[in-house]
Amino acid sequence: MRLTHRRVLNVAVPIVISNATVPILGAVDTGVVGQMGLAAPIGAVGIGAIILTAIYWIFGFLRMGTAGLTAQAIGARDRGEVCALLVRSLMIGLLAGVGFILFQVPVFSAAFLIAPASPEVEGLAQGYLAIRVWSAPAAIAIYGLTGWLIAHERTKAVLVLQIWMNGVNILLDLLFVLQLGWGVEGVAIATVIAEASGLMLGLWLVRDGFSGDYWRNWAVVFDRVILRRMALVNSDIMIRSVLLQIGFVSFLFLGSSFDDTTLAANQVLIQFLFITSHGMDGFAFAAEALIGQALGAKDRTSLRRSVALTSFWAAIVIVILSVFFAVWGGWLIDLMAKAPAVQAEAREYLFWMVLAPFLGGPSWMLDGIFIGATRSRDMRNMMVVSFAIYLMSVWLLLGPFGNHGLWASLLIFFVARGVTLAIRYPALERDAGS
Numbered sequence: 011m012r013l014t015h016r017r018v019l020n021v022a023v024p025i026v027i028s029n030a031t032v033p034i035l036g037a038v039d040t041g042v043v044g045q046m047g048l049a050a051p052i053g054a055v056g057i058g059a060i061i062l063t064a065i066y067w068i069f070g071f072l073r074m075g076t077a078g079l080t081a082q083a084i085g086a087r088d089r090g091e092v093c094a095l096l097v098r099s100l101m102i103g104l105l106a107g108v109g110f111i112l113f114q115v116p117v118f119s120a121a122f123l124i125a126p127a128s129p130e131v132e133g134l135a136q137g138y139l140a141i142r143v144w145s146a147p148a149a150i151a152i153y154g155l156t157g158w159l160i161a162h163e164r165t166k167a168v169l170v171l172q173i174w175m176n177g178v179n180i181l182l183d184l185l186f187v188l189q190l191g192w193g194v195e196g197v198a199i200a201t202v203i204a205e206a207s208g209l210m211l212g213l214w215l216v217r218d219g220f221s222g223d224y225w226r227n228w229a230v231v232f233d234r235v236i237l238r239r240m241a242l243v244n245s246d247i248m249i250r251s252v253l254l255q256i257g258f259v260s261f262l263f264l265g266s267s268f269d270d271t272t273l274a275a276n277q278v279l280i281q282f283l284f285i286t287s288h289g290m291d292g293f294a295f296a297a298e299a300l301i302g303q304a305l306g307a308k309d310r311t312s313l314r315r316s317v318a319l320t321s322f323w324a325a326i327v328i329v330i331l332s333v334f335f336a337v338w339g340g341w342l343i344d345l346m347a348k349a350p351a352v353q354a355e356a357r358e359y360l361f362w363m364v365l366a367p368f369l370g371g372p373s374w375m376l377d378g379i380f381i382g383a384t385r386s387r388d389m390r391n392m393m394v395v396s397f398a399i400y401l402m403s404v405w406l407l408l409g410p411f412g413n414h415g416l417w418a419s420l421l422i423f424f425v426a427r428g429v430t431l432a433i434r435y436p437a438l439e440r441d442a443g444s
Contacts, residue, residue: 013300013315017163018323021299022292024169025160029288031176038180042187043197051194054134058198061121061135062142065110067255069150071247072103076157077298078384079240084161085306093224094231096216098240099154107147114143134194141198148209155212158219163299165292167215174211179204246386250393257400261420264408272413275355278346279417282339282363283370286331290371293324294378301382310442316382321375328371336364362417369421372428380431383438392430399426 011017043051076099083091110117118139122132152171159167179200186196219225230236265276300316335342343356380389400423407415 013312013319015319015323018293018296018300018319021160021163021165021296022320022323024165025292025295026289028165028169028172029291031172032288038183042183043194045188051134053128053131054138054194055197057131058135058138058142061118061139064255064259065117065121066149066153068248068251069103069106069153070251071244072099072106072150073153073157073160074247074298074381075099075240075244075384075386076154077160077295078302078381079243080158080161081299081302081382082306082384085303085309088306090224090227090230091236093219093222094227094233094236095240096154096158096219097225097231098237099158100151102244103151103154104147107145107150110146110150111143114139138194138198141195142201145202145205148205152205152208152212155209155216158216160295161299161302163296164215165295171208171212171215175204175208178207243384243386246390247381250386250389253393253397257397257420257423260404261416264404264416265413268413271349271351271355274347274349274352275359276413276416278343278352278356279359279363281346282335282342283366286367286370287374289327289331290324290367290374293320293327294374294381296320296323297375297378298382301379302384305383305442308442310439313439313442317379320378324371324375328367331367332364335360335367339363359413359417362414362421366421366424370424370428373424373431376428376431376435379435380438383442385434385438388431388434388438392427392434395430396423396426399423 043055076095080092080095083095118136122135156168156171159165159171182200182203183197186192186200190196192199224230262276262280265273268276297316297320300320301313304310304312304316339360340357343353343360347353347356377389380386400419403419403422404416407418409415411418
């Protein structure tokens with residue numbers, strides 16, 4: 011299939027739309043428990059969701075590793091390996107989820123030590139997590155299914171899956187909480203059912219991967235050499251993801267050392283970064299699929315064109331986001347925060363958000379390029395270097411410049427990720443034809 015702008019957009023746009031549905035679910039979860047008229051249930055659902063999101067986010071290596079390896083197998087026209095990768099990713103996801111269930115007590119205890127809450131909120135959150143954890147096998151396995159679909163450029167199927175899960179979750183929220191009065195437990199049960207049904211739908215969407223006998227060729231599925239490579243790719247990406255998560259969490263924790271107004275302003279402004287990442291994801295995912303296929307086919311020309319086309323559209327998104335933040339950023343701040351002091355404080359740091367797409371965009375795109383190429387060692391090593399630069403920046407800038415220094419350090423982290431990966435890109439291209 012010829013590489014065209016239409017092909018890139020066909021992959022990217024459904025992902026952007028899919029990402030746009032994610033905040034809606036969070037708003038409904040908060041809204042339905044908010045109807046109870048108490049603060050504790052809202053806090054419990056919020057902190058419980060944050061804990062699970064942080065843990066599941068680490069398992070994102072399964073989506074990224076599966077996408078890159080599957081795209082390369084597609085490019086190499088290795089149907090047996092394409093099907094075997096689907097089976098392996100499902101096995102890893104299900105086993106990881108079962109392990110999470112078995113070790114939930116120490117994991118959740120550690121989470122509450124890091125992010126303590128009032129006894130009432132913590133008690134409700136523990137009840138929420140005790141229910142939610144049962145869908146961990148489904149939630150983590152869906153990462154693998156999503157990566158496999160992205161590698162096939164079937165992002166419309168990913169959109170269908172996301173809309174289904176969010177739709178089921180929202181409808182059950184309304185039923186269990188507002189109609190039946192199940193409170194926090196109702197929100198958790200709704201999510202468990204939604205994620206379990208999402209796994210069933212996901213299996214149906216990838217049913218072509220189970221056609222024929224390829225998927226049950228156990229000699230291929232459990233090939234030691236391929237399993238070792240898959241383990242190395244996934245472990246490298248997991249280390250990279252953990253360091254990235256620590257960077258964001260440390261930013262939030264360091265921000266908590268300021269007064270409540272500055273902390274609230276940072277919480278508002280961090281949503282600008284989430285909007286940017288969601289907008290960039292579609293083109294980064296397109297890069298994963300197209301570059302993986304080009305490398306699998308050992309086609310350096312297709313690789314270069316894939317990089318050029320996906321980066322072209324990413325650059326357009328970067329400009330649009332920066333202009334939007336510059337012109338309507340104040341309006342967005344007022345929409346998210348009603349306290350005049352918080353609005354004024356957030357506006358003081360708004361220019362960092364205008365710069366963020368330009369400074370962070372290349373790192374998001376290069377992540378997609380290196381994931382498609384499964385250059386996981388480079389991703390890991392360059393993240394270690396970038397994280398060290400971030401820590402040095404915080405040490406040098408936080409004291410003299412306060413919250414401005416904190417935001418500068420985070421954006422330096424983004425720039426370091428982009429620059430270090432760009433330095434490694436020529437090696438990626440040299441190896442494309444080998």
